[in-house]
Amino acid sequence: MIPSVLPTYSRAPLHFVKGEGSWLIEADGRRFLDMGAGIAVNALGHAHPQLVQALTDQAHRLWHVSNLYEIPQQQALADKLVATSFADTVFFTNSGTESCELAVKMVRKYWHDKGQPEKTMILAFEGSFHGRSSAGIAAAGAEKMTKGFGPILPGFTHVGWGDHDALHAALDDTVGAILIEPVQGEGGIRPLPDQCLKGLRALCDEKGILLVLDEVQCGVARTGRLFAHEWAGVAPDIMMVAKGIGGGFPLGAVLATEEAASGMTAGTHGSTYGGNPLACAVGCAVMDIVSDPAFLDTVNARAGFLRQKLEGLVSSHPDLFEEVRGAGLMIGLKCKVAPADVVKAGYECGVITVPAADHVVRLLPPLNISEDEISEAVNRLDFAADVVREAMG
Numbered sequence: 388m389i390p391s392v393l394p395t396y397s398r399a400p401l402h403f404v405k406g407e408g409s410w411l412i413e414a415d416g417r418r419f420l421d422m423g424a425g426i427a428v429n430a431l432g433h434a435h436p437q438l439v440q441a442l443t444d445q446a447h448r449l450w451h452v453s454n455l456y457e458i459p460q461q462q463a464l465a466d467k468l469v470a471t472s473f474a475d476t477v478f479f480t481n482s483g484t485e486s487c488e489l490a491v492k493m494v495r496k497y498w499h500d501k502g503q504p505e506k507t508m509i510l511a512f513e514g515s516f517h518g519r520s521s522a523g524i525a526a527a528g529a530e531k532m533t534k535g536f537g538p539i540l541p542g543f544t545h546v547g548w549g550d551h552d553a554l555h556a557a558l559d560d561t562v563g564a565i566l567i568e569p570v571q572g573e574g575g576i577r578p579l580p581d582q583c584l585k586g587l588r589a590l591c592d593e594k595g596i597l598l599v600l601d602e603v604q605c606g607v608a609r610t611g612r613l614f615a616h617e618w619a620g621v622a623p624d625i626m627m628v629a630k631g632i633g634g635g636f637p638l639g640a641v642l643a644t645e646e647a648a649s650g651m652t653a654g655t656h657g658s659t660y661g662g663n664p665l666a667c668a669v670g671c672a673v674m675d676i677v678s679d680p681a682f683l684d685t686v687n688a689r690a691g692f693l694r695q696k697l698e699g700l701v702s703s704h705p706d707l708f709e710e711v712r713g714a715g716l717m718i719g720l721k722c723k724v725a726p727a728d729v730v731k732a733g734y735e736c737g738v739i740t741v742p743a744a745d746h747v748v749r750l751l752p753p754l755n756i757s758e759d760e761i762s763e764a765v766n767r768l769d770f771a772a773d774v775v776r777e778a779m780g
């Protein structure tokens with residue numbers, strides 16, 4: 388009999404009932420260090436007092452009004468994002484997938500309005516993840532996401548990660564945009580080298596096409612800059628954001644330059660819930676904290692500390708682990724054993740991590756995690772490594 392919850396996830400038998408900062412508490416009372424943070428969503432941990440305050444204050448005043456009216460919290464958040472990024476304008480969504488949908492529509496409308504409607508092709512990369520909508524799975528292209536869901540939305544072409552020859556060969560006159568994650572998340576925490584992002588920007592400028600960045604996972608201070616592309620010193624034309632921006636409340640956004648967004652006039656796009664007062668009140672509180680340069684300095688310091696501890700873990704268990712990679716507090720532990728086994732052993736030892744592709748276990752802790760919590764998490768992973776080895780016999 389089909390479960391009452393549609394079984395599209397194979398879930399771990401964990402029932403969390405409470406969150407406190409970097410900790411999750413199970414129904415049976417066990418305390419877990421949360422190095423997954425809801426897959427980079429709980430950017431400031433659980434029940435952060437300023438976020439709770441922002442949400443409850445707003446909840447007592449007004450939950451929802453239609454986008455037919457001005458929404459002051461939405462205006463305030465858009466102003467903050469425009470002030471702190473390359474963008475001139477912002478549209479709010481409820482998820483990364485919805486941000487992908489708009490990014491794709493924006494690219495198509497841009498070329499339509501330019502009188503070059505043939506430039507509908509978006510060039511994307513193998514191993515990428517852009518959400519589970521029809522456009523999202525088409526953009527990612529991997530068979531594990533698209534199989535059985537045809538006909539697949541046309542207009543996407545894929546090249547291998549790091550395959551420069553294929554990239555140049557694919558760039559014909561039908562390509563209107565390049566879409567890429569500055570750090571691949573689901574693909575196994577694969578950072579795009581700064582030089583490559585610079586190169587892609589130059590290539591887009593040379594061809595006169597748009598650069599679209601998916602910063603749904605790597606954005607919002609995760610890499611130690613407010614947005615990951617800042618490390619390369621170049622800016623996109625369009626950027627997708629979600630996950631961390633809401634700190635756990637559903638919120639996403641598409642940021643764009645005035646030029647890239649020029650086709651998106653009244654009536655061309657919309658959302659019932661996108662930019663609602665509750666989400667934007669929380670989003671403003673998140674932005675106030677994470678855009679502070681002192682906060683970003685701390686993220687970078689903690690990232691260095693975690694990385695150093697993990698290097699130690701790899702040297703203690705060279706039979707299980709291969710390397711540590713990533714950017715900021717978006718870290719991948721490349722395994723020589725099945726990552727799912729490491730994650731499962733972590734559960735037994737009271738630490739939450741998340742598997743990814745390419746034999747990687749992901750660590751995406753709250754950005755405000757303490758050094759003591761980092762040390763404790765890595766101690767627990769050290770125990771978990773022993774559990775994995777014993778299970779192998």
Ligand SMILES: *Cc1c(COP(=O)(O)O)cnc(C)c1O
Pocket residue numbers: 481482483484485487516517518519568572573601602603604605629630
């Ligand atoms: C999670 C994710 C998405 C999809 O976001 P949802 O909120 O799950 O729809 C898109 N792109 C990237 C890079 C992601 O990590």
